[in-house]
Amino acid sequence: MKQIIVQSLVSSTQTAVIKGNKLVELLIEDNIHKKTKSNIYRGIVKNIKPGIEAAFVDIGFEKMAYLPIKSSDNIKNGMEVLIQINKEGVGTKAPKLTQEISLSGRYLVLIPSNDRITISNKILEEKERFRLKKIVKSFNKEKLGIIIRTEAVNCDIDKLKEDFDLLIKRYQEILKQFKLGIGPKLLYRELDLDTKYIKDNINEDIDKIVINDKTKYDEIKSILSNINKDYIQKLVLEENKDVFDLYKVSKEIEKALSKKVWLKSGGYLIIEKTEALTVIDVNTGKFTGSLSREETMYKTNLEACEEIARQLKIRDIGGIIIVDFIDLHKKKYKENLIKKLEEALKSDKRKSEVLGITRLGLVEIARRREKDSIDSYYLRACETCKSDFSQKSINYILDDLEKEIMRVKEHTNYDSILMELKPYIYNEMLDKYKDCIKKLKNKYSINIEISKTENINQKDVKIIYK
Numbered sequence: 001m002k003q004i005i006v007q008s009l010v011s012s013t014q015t016a017v018i019k020g021n022k023l024v025e026l027l028i029e030d031n032i033h034k035k036t037k038s039n040i041y042r043g044i045v046k047n048i049k050p051g052i053e054a055a056f057v058d059i060g061f062e063k064m065a066y067l068p069i070k071s072s073d074n075i076k077n078g079m080e081v082l083i084q085i086n087k088e089g090v091g092t093k094a095p096k097l098t099q100e101i102s103l104s105g106r107y108l109v110l111i112p113s114n115d116r117i118t119i120s121n122k123i124l125e126e127k128e129r130f131r132l133k134k135i136v137k138s139f140n141k142e143k144l145g146i147i148i149r150t151e152a153v154n155c156d157i158d159k160l161k162e163d164f165d166l167l168i169k170r171y172q173e174i175l176k177q178f179k180l181g182i183g184p185k186l187l188y189r190e191l192d193l194d195t196k197y198i199k200d201n202i203n204e205d206i207d208k209i210v211i212n213d214k215t216k217y218d219e220i221k222s223i224l225s226n227i228n229k230d231y232i233q234k235l236v237l238e239e240n241k242d243v244f245d246l247y248k249v250s251k252e253i254e255k256a257l258s259k260k261v262w263l264k265s266g267g268y269l270i271i272e273k274t275e276a277l278t279v280i281d282v283n284t285g286k287f288t289g290s291l292s293r294e295e296t297m298y299k300t301n302l303e304a305c306e307e308i309a310r311q312l313k314i315r316d317i318g319g320i321i322i323v324d325f326i327d328l329h330k331k332k333y334k335e336n337l338i339k340k341l342e343e344a345l346k347s348d349k350r351k352s353e354v355l356g357i358t359r360l361g362l363v364e365i366a367r368r369r370e371k372d373s374i375d376s377y378y379l380r381a382c383e384t385c386k387s388d389f390s391q392k393s394i395n396y397i398l399d400d401l402e403k404e405i406m407r408v409k410e411h412t413n414y415d416s417i418l419m420e421l422k423p424y425i426y427n428e429m430l431d432k433y434k435d436c437i438k439k440l441k442n443k444y445s446i447n448i449e450i451s452k453t454e455n456i457n458q459k460d461v462k463i464i465y466k
Contacts, residue, residue: 059085110146128153206234221235353366378392416448
């Protein structure tokens, strides 16, 4: 059984999926820098580059967004275009756009620009595939593009038609807003990550959904009532409590930010990120057991496969991943290792592929990169040595501050907090995060002061209660 834990904070909303007391997925939405993937905009074409088949489009961001085009596309400078963000801007890369608009419902995805009805590859039974396509064709009179999602299995016509009608209504409203006014404009904002995850994944396997914010609780409750009213019983409100601490998620996150990950057998992984790729080294560590040396290494490698798949998902690592497994000599063991790794990666919704073993005996994995890894949210470069991801980010500090305020308000009578920071963090906090501090003050009715000092460790934040 699974549990979904939603930690709603001022600076972020974090969603943890727990299965068998283990963290299997972690979603982070930065409330200060909101995600934009799947948002729909009216954009203005500013610069066409035929040589690279691209147009740069103003959608109201500081940076121009990138729209792939073909020579046959009728795109001109100054033209208004209806576009959707297909890929978040990562680092120095601009957001990637598409003109093929898609709107996702509970059971269907509407793609108005084409006329194909396709069905999820995860629906394997031919009889059910035929039934679902027949139902969708019966009400899709305008022959719009539709993807039938996995969640549609065993749905009747009423549920599918209701989902379709909601998507059509949403699309018509977007078209209406596109025609109103001039200039770049946000026309549709995708649901928050936590809300979308719950809407798309709620089923009988979910045992409990824990939320610490009343507004978010009411929003999820409303969505669940439209899907299945019985699901409302799974909702638990722990208002203004650190639910990640209550359900031991915080410890799992700390492990996910560590380079070293222990395996049950006593072996361990070392996970190192570089700008170009991620390297994972597998070691036997303390594991000796009663097996032969070759079998000990083989067993450690098999255990590592499961943990590698879990870590890639939790940490949201994308791009090229190189795994240095412990050397094996038997051909059968090597083949089984690749099969085990491929099997472990199947549960990952993000597209990934095991590319095989290189001549040096390294295993190469390609995992689709959609956004920055969790390191980029929680950690930052050191101001002194400039090493990447070695110190807590401002986001991490603000999250910790809010969790500490929750604890103080629940267990003490203190009504004021002084937070002492290193000067460079203090300056950044005042420059960019004053609104966040103000929201914390108002949310918890507590006075928050910040000051700078050199008399603390580079990684520490000192909190004084008044």
